Amino acid sequence: MTDQSHLFIQSNAISTDQKKSKRTFHWGRLPDNTTGWLLSLPLAFVLFFFLVLPIAMIVVVSFWGATEFSIYPAFQFENYEFLLTSPVTYQVFWNTIKYALVTWVLTLGIGFTVAYFLAFHVRSLTWQVVLFLLCTIPFWTSNIIRMISWIPFLGRNGIANSTLISMGVIDEPLEWLLFSDFSVILAFVHLYTLFMVVPIFNTMMRIDKSLIEAASDNGASGFQTLTNVIIPLTKPGIMIGSIFVITLVMGDFITVRFMSGSQKANVGRLISNDISLLQYPSAAATAVILLITVLLVISVLLRFVDIRKEL
Amino acid sequence: MTEKLEKKGVSRRSILKGGAAATGAALGSGVITGFPTIWAQNIKDVTLRQFGTGVSNLNEVAAKVKEDLGFTLEMTALDSDAVTQRAATQPDSFDIADIEYWICKKVWPTGNLQAMDTSKIKNYDKIVGIFRDGKLTPESTIAQGTAPHTVSFVEGVDGKEFVDKESGWMTLIPTIYNADTLGIRPDLIGRPIKNWSELLNPEFKGKASILDISSIGIMDMAMVVESMGEYKYPDKGNMTKEEIDMTLGIFTEAKKNGQFRAFWKTFDESVNLMASGEVVIQSMWSPAITAVRSQGIPCVYQPLEEGYRSWGGGIGLSKSLSGLELDAAYEYINWYLDGWVGGFLMRQGYYSAVPENSKNYMSEDEWGFWFEGKAAEGDITNPFGKVMEKAGAVRDGGSFYDRMGAVACWNAVMDENQYMVRKWNEFIAA
Numbered sequence: 001m002t003d004q005s006h007l008f009i010q011s012n013a014i015s016t017d018q019k020k021s022k023r024t025f026h027w028g029r030l031p032d033n034t035t036g037w038l039l040s041l042p043l044a045f046v047l048f049f050f051l052v053l054p055i056a057m058i059v060v061v062s063f064w065g066a067t068e069f070s071i072y073p074a075f076q077f078e079n080y081e082f083l084l085t086s087p088v089t090y091q092v093f094w095n096t097i098k099y100a101l102v103t104w105v106l107t108l109g110i111g112f113t114v115a116y117f118l119a120f121h122v123r124s125l126t127w128q129v130v131l132f133l134l135c136t137i138p139f140w141t142s143n144i145i146r147m148i149s150w151i152p153f154l155g156r157n158g159i160a161n162s163t164l165i166s167m168g169v170i171d172e173p174l175e176w177l178l179f180s181d182f183s184v185i186l187a188f189v190h191l192y193t194l195f196m197v198v199p200i201f202n203t204m205m206r207i208d209k210s211l212i213e214a215a216s217d218n219g220a221s222g223f224q225t226l227t228n229v230i231i232p233l234t235k236p237g238i239m240i241g242s243i244f245v246i247t248l249v250m251g252d253f254i255t256v257r258f259m260s261g262s263q264k265a266n267v268g269r270l271i272s273n274d275i276s277l278l279q280y281p282s283a284a285a286t287a288v289i290l291l292i293t294v295l296l297v298i299s300v301l302l303r304f305v306d307i308r309k310e311l
Numbered sequence: 312m313t314e315k316l317e318k319k320g321v322s323r324r325s326i327l328k329g330g331a332a333a334t335g336a337a338l339g340s341g342v343i344t345g346f347p348t349i350w351a352q353n354i355k356d357v358t359l360r361q362f363g364t365g366v367s368n369l370n371e372v373a374a375k376v377k378e379d380l381g382f383t384l385e386m387t388a389l390d391s392d393a394v395t396q397r398a399a400t401q402p403d404s405f406d407i408a409d410i411e412y413w414i415c416k417k418v419w420p421t422g423n424l425q426a427m428d429t430s431k432i433k434n435y436d437k438i439v440g441i442f443r444d445g446k447l448t449p450e451s452t453i454a455q456g457t458a459p460h461t462v463s464f465v466e467g468v469d470g471k472e473f474v475d476k477e478s479g480w481m482t483l484i485p486t487i488y489n490a491d492t493l494g495i496r497p498d499l500i501g502r503p504i505k506n507w508s509e510l511l512n513p514e515f516k517g518k519a520s521i522l523d524i525s526s527i528g529i530m531d532m533a534m535v536v537e538s539m540g541e542y543k544y545p546d547k548g549n550m551t552k553e554e555i556d557m558t559l560g561i562f563t564e565a566k567k568n569g570q571f572r573a574f575w576k577t578f579d580e581s582v583n584l585m586a587s588g589e590v591v592i593q594s595m596w597s598p599a600i601t602a603v604r605s606q607g608i609p610c611v612y613q614p615l616e617e618g619y620r621s622w623g624g625g626i627g628l629s630k631s632l633s634g635l636e637l638d639a640a641y642e643y644i645n646w647y648l649d650g651w652v653g654g655f656l657m658r659q660g661y662y663s664a665v666p667e668n669s670k671n672y673m674s675e676d677e678w679g680f681w682f683e684g685k686a687a688e689g690d691i692t693n694p695f696g697k698v699m700e701k702a703g704a705v706r707d708g709g710s711f712y713d714r715m716g717a718v719a720c721w722n723a724v725m726d727e728n729q730y731m732v733r734k735w736n737e738f739i740a741a
Contacts, residue, residue: 066729070399070421088737095740157588175517178589179573261573261584262523263566265740273739276392277525277732278399 055291062284071280079285089270093293096266099181099256100249100297103188107245108238110189111196115237116230118197119204120212135197147187147255154178154186179261187259188249195248196241203237204230239305243298250294267293357382357639363409364391364624366598366661367487371694372652380646382639390577391524398423407640408627412459413526415483415627416724419462419471424627426465426480431641434648435481437665442485442623443477447715456530456548456721459485459623469630483625484644485664487656490619490714494585494595498609507531507538507617510592511565520584520593521562523574525735527722530620531594532558534719538617548723555731559738566741574739578602585610597660600707601699614708618719625664657681658694662711684710 030038065074083089114135122128138146153159154177161173176182207230215225231238253268267290274283361368361384368388376384387405389397395414397404402423410418418424429435440446445453445460453460464478465471473482495504500515510519510531522528533547536558544554565571572590575581582602584590595612603610626647628640646652653663654672660681663669670678679685684706691700700706708714725731 082733086737088740092740151583152587155587155589257576261520261571262576262739263571263573270736270740273736276396278396279729279732282733 058284058287058291061281062288064281064284066279066281079282080289082282083285083289092265092267092270093289095264096250096268096290097293099185099188099266100246102185103192103249104242104245106185106189107193107196108242110193111200111241112234112238114193114197115201115204115234118201119207120230132201135194139194143191144254144258146191147258150183150187150190150259151178154183179259179263181260181264184256184259184264187255188252191255192245192248195244196238199240199244200234200237203234207233235305239301242301246297246301247294250290250297353635354639355381357636358385359383359406359636359640359643360385360387360404361407361409361626362387362389362394362397362405363626364389364394364411366624367409367652367656369655371655375651376643376646379651380639380642382643384643402629403631406629406632406636407643408629409486409624410483410627411622411624411722412462412483413457413622413722413724415625416457416462416473417728419465419473419482422469422471423630424482425630425632426468426470426482427484427628427641427644428468429477429479429481431645432481432484432648433645434665434668437667438485438648439662439664439666441488441715442625442664447712451716454618454621454718454720455544455546456620456723458548458721459483459488459625483627484647485623485625486647486652487661487663488621488623488715489597489661490621490708490718491594491596492615492619492708493613494581494593494600494603495611495613496585496588496591496609497611499588499591504592504613505616507534507615508540510535510594511539511561511570513568513570515570515592517569517572518589518591519570520573520575520581520590521571522581522594523576523739525732526724526728527620527622528594529555529558529725529731529735530720530722532562534615534617534620536561538615547720549725550727550731552727552730555725555727555734559734563738563741566738601660601693605697605699612707614714614717618717619708619714620720620722621715621718622722655694658692660699660706662715666711680704680706682711684708684713 061071062079063075063077064071065076065078066072118128118131122131151158155161156173156175156178158178160177161170164170165173211229211233212225215229220228250266251268253266253272256264256266256269257272267286271283271286271290274280274286359382363386368386370386373384373386376382391411391414394408394410395417398408398410398414398418399421402421408424415424440448442459442463445458461475462473463482464474464476465480465482466474466478467480470478470480493504493507493510499518509515510521521531529550530547533544533550536542537544537547539561541561542554542557544550550558573580573584575584575593578596578599581593581595581599584593585595585599585603586606586608597612600610600612626644628637632640648665648668650663650665650668650671653665653669656663657666657669657673658677658681662682666682670682673681676688677691680687680691680700687700687702687704689702690698691704693699708717
């Protein structure tokens, strides 16, 4: 599975490529740092037009005003004022963070276990590849289909409830199976665990097996090897997986809408509701606050591990 | 609106079919039937782009337009929020907007639509009174909310302000309308339901639902609040901030107590909730009831003592229409009111703007069942040939005058709409 590791050393590969091309392609007498600037221009343009500019636009619009059917330029704090003074906002942000946290813990637990099994228990490379591909099969169908197929399963008269009733475990159908926090988180975990498995598996495959032998030679128990060798060395994979899962969950709105029967809200739904009602400035203000929150969370995560160094 | 998403699939097909029809017509070109008054040969090249909420965006209509009038009608179906957005922000992306009256109130001030000269509309005088002076019959009272006639007329072709009389310049030509009420599962409830207040009856805890489209949902809520005897609104269609807070407060409390199983936003969601038994009482649209029933599951569109919440849609013209296209658009509108479409829509349980013309395109029995509220003599089929009702069935709520005469309010846009929308958002999030 060395192919996988290429994904994460791409950045190194690119920089060596650049150095090579510099050697073969002569820029005349251009000084080195000018070449560097020129080479970074295309990327800078792309990032400027497709990342910086849209975000700047969102920030600007978040201060505008809106009528029923139009938005007008202004510089007012009304959108933020409404947002930050409403108790519902805090509740919704808390909900968003709660979903992200719970989903993170569960996907990490499951993802780590699966990756560990694949990397250390499955000995043959062929089987590792086969089993890994097996994990990705659900991804051949659409996100929405995988999510919605839970609804008939979990419903009041669904398969889960009728099975439990016929087994005599419960007498009354369990109402909380569907259209609840439970079903939302279940769908999140189902949808996003693979994003945890892939990077963790990838870093695990790169762990030098002799380190594990050395640990056991030195008398470390299996658990000690896990906590002292494997987990520290898998940290970058865990971090990358965590960033994927947390940003995906925090930005999601459709899963929450369908799996909670529109009864629960996260920030994404707040924004999508605003947009559908033409309240762009208010949506933009919410988006800005969400962006700040997510950036804070990611920067906290990055404090724990310097991904660039680890890679 | 109301019945918005159900025809999404149809619309995609309608585009394909429309394309196929266009090709077919091109092959056998020169054969123009029907009654176009513009004989210009180049009318065949005219393409009118219509978008709307899906209820009346039917591929059969586009095909019939091609057959009768010779030009091409391209249709796009969207949900009502997307329709509003498009009408307000992309005036050049359409020629004909098929929107609801409350959407008209929202988007007319943008100036993206042009008023129609009623003297060019042949059947104008036959259009049902609701859309002209607001009165179904001379004695009837006008319901609260955004009643269609209040947003039907402006001063001139580019008038921005609605006027209170038949000025000769019409904003929308009505296409389709109906009276909505609660849908129930009589087999799971087992007793008669007579009032809107039953939606919040603790008996149905965890088995009720309401729709998550603010302009429509707030009116359903107001009907419930009045029925509970909590409050009598001076005008449900134009609440004050305090009234909005109070209304949503009552529902937020019910939500926190677990009254609702889910909220729905699209037609098919409401069908699934009802058919699966997750919900036994909810706000619903008429064709959704039919869809549940066609699965063999009992479902009733329950007439209630307090009356109906009504909605109506109409077609408006883009301000950028002119010349031949504008003539074609008038041609289309006249054709629309001539009865074929009306009959087509009425056989699905909607009402058309000029029922007397639609009658010509319906059988005696169909007219009796759908319009007059009489018991069906034979099986009643919809335009697609599917049996909707067996012989002997009577329409829920009775005749046209019984149903449209009992309208208590119209879907509305309030002066405090922005506040309401934000509060609605909070209700959903609470």
